[in-house]
Amino acid sequence: MTSITIRELRADDIDEFCRFLTVNFYGHEPVLQTPGDHKIVTDTPEKRETRLAIIRQGLSLVAVDSSNEGRIVGIAYAEEMVPNDLEINWNKVNEKKPKSFLDHVHLFLSGVEIRSKFFERFEASKALFLNILTVDATVCNQGIGRRLVAALIELGRSKGFPLIAVSCTSLYSTRVMSALGMSCVHSENYLDFKDEDGNVVLKPPAPHTSVNLMAMKL
Template structure:
């Protein structure tokens, strides 16, 4: 087995990280496996600027092999109550038309409706946005190992809570095994466009999004 080391995701990793996501995440994320041509461009200047701002918080981790190549990642950031409200306002500025707009609208709504901060009475949280394990190292427990490292990082930074939006059954199982509980869940089939059509149709067994959380 390849020797795997977990370390901080750093700004100088940005180019490699985007390439890693293109090869190992975007074609495997359940939401994006909805049938159809979605014309989604994963690498844009806007996405790079947004990702870089999060990376600079020093709360994201990557797993690298013995050659230093990124093989898995846990992209995390600090969030406060207004972040959910800000995202919700932004996605509501325009009516969703493109598929990816619907995805952002759906996820922002779930986060808002979870009432995460009110439920736990906290003012900040470490939020795990993307957990991804590369194709060559799957089924080796690396996802669980990464999340465990993120939990310890959150504790060391004094966060009272860790949370994540699980878009797949597999990530939900990982979080549950590590002590997180589901505080809000919505089925993909419940989200429909103005004509009443189900928009997001991931393959089985991914049927819902679960907001998972754990006090630290």
Template sequence: MNKMDYPKVKLFMRDNFYYDEPMGMGVHEPLHLQNEAEEDGNHLHMIGQELCLVATDDTNKGRIVGIVLAERQVPGNMEDHRIYAESSEHHLWGQNLRFLSKVERDANLFKRFGVSELLYSYITAVDAKVRGKGLGSRLAASLMDLGRSQGLPLMAAYCTSYYSARQKAALGMVCVHSYPFVDFKDKQGHVVFNPPPPHTHVQVMVIRL
């Protein structure tokens, strides 16, 4: 993926990620517009690292059918993510960021595996029309190969979807930490995310590269 792809990638995520991902299921707020400028900046920064992937259908004018946003991370990024999450002015997207930041700090993969950097698979999305054909697995496997070529020691993915975790497990990734959605509550004690079964936990999946 390159930065010229991003306008189409952004539309693709709107149609195939934000409201299909378990924490966005049934949400009636415009998630794709919350923290929009900051998220655009984050995504473009990832693309600039040359670790993001895009799959296209060359029989249909190069239509995007799958994407991976990924980046190289170091320990200091955990605090950056916490600060960014706390600064979000949008309630639901801010809760999303705070939830993932908590899981990230609890898992602390850098300390757990004794590494100073890792490859973080942030978003994987596949066009709804071509799901179930192995494209997500091919994207994940390609990302692993790319990480190896860059000398990264570990790849991690925080799978909020039961199916994405199962897909990653089939590629040799293992769950080293999980967190139930029902245990994450707002300041009033209300459960924030309540996706339908079988999506019950976020699972931190890893593989040594």
């Protein structure tokens, strides 16, 4: 543990960052473990452009292992969000009928976020929104995720954010956020989300049964 430190995620980390997401986020995110051949493309020029724009905000953190040439072992990928962003995201995913599995995931999560009304609940005009928290499987259960979020909370305070929020798609991340003082302001069960034919779309493995919008004043 003493060899693992937290620092800002930088633009020059982009190659390692994208590889890390492919293996540790796309490979282990509960929602994405829904049975089926979903053919998810994890890295494209468009995705990189979006990721770089968010990274350049200076609000994302990584855990690195100094005993292993500074290898990234955890990420807290976050951005500034304002109320209008929720509307833009919601309108964007509703412009067309969902075709791919990821289309359904984005529709579900953007709906959860807008229905949570977390900006209104906390009377905040902006928030530090944690998009992705993931840790390398080789260093799980060492408290790295909690360290990343704790550092992100302090970063948010230092930047003057009045609120931090995150959509927790796993039971484990929900527990981490709760232990750090966040509260659940909205929750929706995966089995309640169905396509237009009435089929359940999201079937993550147990014990992950719902997404929980967690938030806290800073």
